[in-house]
Amino acid sequence: MEEKTVFEKIIDREIPADIVYEDDKCIVIKDINPKARVHLLVIPKKKIPTLFDLTPEDKDLMGHMMLLLPQLAQAHNLDGFKTLINTGKSGGQEVFHLHIHLMGN
Ligand code: 5GP
Numbered sequence: 001m002e003e004k005t006v007f008e009k010i011i012d013r014e015i016p017a018d019i020v021y022e023d024d025k026c027i028v029i030k031d032i033n034p035k036a037r038v039h040l041l042v043i044p045k046k047k048i049p050t051l052f053d054l055t056p057e058d059k060d061l062m063g064h065m066m067l068l069l070p071q072l073a074q075a076h077n078l079d080g081f082k083t084l085i086n087t088g089k090s091g092g093q094e095v096f097h098l099h100i101h102l103m104g105n
Contacts, residue, residue, distance in 0.1 A: 050087050
């Protein structure tokens, strides 16, 4: 069996994380190495390594995560924010479990 990524271990509560939101489809944690005052990672519970691995059945899930972003920003008193999805090794991706960075100051 393939080795779990760090995010799967967090989802499965095998390693700790600062979890700020969770529902049946995704989990949101604070980045361990924040690049902004607020730096969150929105992570689907479904095991999807990169954007290249999305299928049409993931449309609802991706929409769900996009709609969460402004809600999370408002909950953290941000009136603006940046989002980032690193994709593939050459795209700067380090953890091969899809995630959306949300950053704001
Ligand atoms: P990537 O380059 O794959 O888009 O970014 C992975 C992000 O995950 C990095 O910003 C890194 O700081 C964060 N990260 C890596 N390991 C952990 C961890 O164990 N816990 C948390 N909370 N964040 C992590």
